[in-house]
Amino acid sequence: MLRIAVPNKGSLSAPATDMLREAGYRQRRDTRELVLTDADNGVEFFFLRPRDVAVYVGAGTVDVGITGRDLLLDSGADAVEHLGLGFAGSTFRFAAPAGTVTDVAQIAGRRVASSYTTLVASHLAAQGVEPAAIVHLDGAVESSVQLGVADVIADVVETGTTLRAAGLEVFGEPILRSEAVLIRRAGNAVPDGLEILTRRLQGVLTAREYVLMDYDVPIELVDAAVAVTPGFESPTVSPLHNGQSAAVRSMVRRSETNRVMDALYDVGARGIIVTSIHACRL
Numbered sequence: 001m002l003r004i005a006v007p008n009k010g011s012l013s014a015p016a017t018d019m020l021r022e023a024g025y026r027q028r029r030d031t032r033e034l035v036l037t038d039a040d041n042g043v044e045f046f047f048l049r050p051r052d053v054a055v056y057v058g059a060g061t062v063d064v065g066i067t068g069r070d071l072l073l074d075s076g077a078d079a080v081e082h083l084g085l086g087f088a089g090s091t092f093r094f095a096a097p098a099g100t101v102t103d104v105a106q107i108a109g110r111r112v113a114s115s116y117t118t119l120v121a122s123h124l125a126a127q128g129v130e131p132a133a134i135v136h137l138d139g140a141v142e143s144s145v146q147l148g149v150a151d152v153i154a155d156v157v158e159t160g161t162t163l164r165a166a167g168l169e170v171f172g173e174p175i176l177r178s179e180a181v182l183i184r185r186a187g188n189a190v191p192d193g194l195e196i197l198t199r200r201l202q203g204v205l206t207a208r209e210y211v212l213m214d215y216d217v218p219i220e221l222v223d224a225a226v227a228v229t230p231g232f233e234s235p236t237v238s239p240l241h242n243g244q245s246a247a248v249r250s251m252v253r254r255s256e257t258n259r260v261m262d263a264l265y266d267v268g269a270r271g272i273i274v275t276s277i278h279a280c281r282l
């Protein structure tokens with residue numbers, strides 16, 4: 001059985017569970033359940049603290065896990081990214097009170113607070129910057145400057161609301177762009193069952209990212225219309241009974257739906273219908 005670690009709390013937990021459910025796996029109903037066997041699909045889920053997921057995967061006691069790229073890198077575990085999962089996006093950034101520190105080099109000799117101290121230490125070392133101290137805090141890192149334990153923070157930024165409320169401003173380039181990732185142990189060994197899990201998750205990603213577009217177009221305009229909707233390989237083109245038009249079906253990026261419909265209409269397509277994809281395997 002493939003052993004899969006899933007975050008039991010925090011920002012990653014609910015979207016990870018939703019994605020696994022969409023991929024056809026049983027998921028827990030009660031958040032106090034810590035282990036769940038899905039015998040029909042040959043997998044076992046372990047609900048663990050998000051920070052611990054990479055530790056278990058690196059130790060090889062579970063085969064794969066879902067965590068954040070930032071948490072993976074901070075863990076120092078012997079685990080690698082296998083597949084980006086497209087949710088829990090964030091940046092990891094330095095911030096300080098407006099106007100006090102504007103460049104990463106100025107962190108030299110200053111105190112930096114973070115919940116991701118390994119990540120911060122290796123980033124600063126790579127830049128050749130020596131801080132006075134790296135202070136480890138569990139959370140609410142934004143308050144550390146006002147409370148006098150640090151001069152600068154390094155933290156997860158999603159909307160920036162927490163930073164603004166604390167009177168802090170980001171500076172320097174983002175240390176990292178993070179998202180939820182499926183991880184596996186470093187090395188070439190691919191655990192049994194990982195290929196199926198990967199294909200299922202990729203199916204969910206595709207179903208979320210694409211829509212199906214159907215339309216009718218006069219036969220002489222098929223080439224022009226197909227140029228607007230090339231699809232993955234090639235669109236399906238079927239003759240209509242009137243002998244003068246064709247029905248075309250193609251996959252289109254969800255974010256481009258309206259732009260593509262406008263372009264198709266201009267080309268001469270009509271009866272343009274967009275449908276969500278429930279599931280797919282490419």
Ligand SMILES: Nc1ncnc2c1ncn2[C@@H]1O[C@H](COP(=O)(O)OP(=O)(O)OP(=O)(O)O)[C@@H](O)[C@H]1O
Nearest residue numbers: 009010011012050068069070088089090156158178
């Ligand atoms: N607004 C956000 N706040 C925190 N983490 C976020 C946010 N958006 C995305 N993430 C990502 O979620 C992961 C952190 O999840 P984790 O469960 O440790 O933190 P949390 O949601 O802050 O939980 P906690 O309540 O324990 O602080 C990281 O990969 C982080 O990049």
Ligand SMILES: O=P(O)(O)OC[C@H]1O[C@H](OP(=O)(O)OP(=O)(O)O)[C@H](O)[C@@H]1O
Nearest residue numbers: 139140141156157158159160161162163
């Ligand atoms: O940019 P924003 O949208 O404001 O989100 C980022 C904030 O959210 C998280 O804090 P969380 O609520 O998890 O509290 P914590 O610091 O106690 O972990 C994170 O640590 C930042 O503080």
Ligand SMILES: [Mg+2]
Nearest residue numbers: 010138139140
């Ligand atoms: Mg947090």
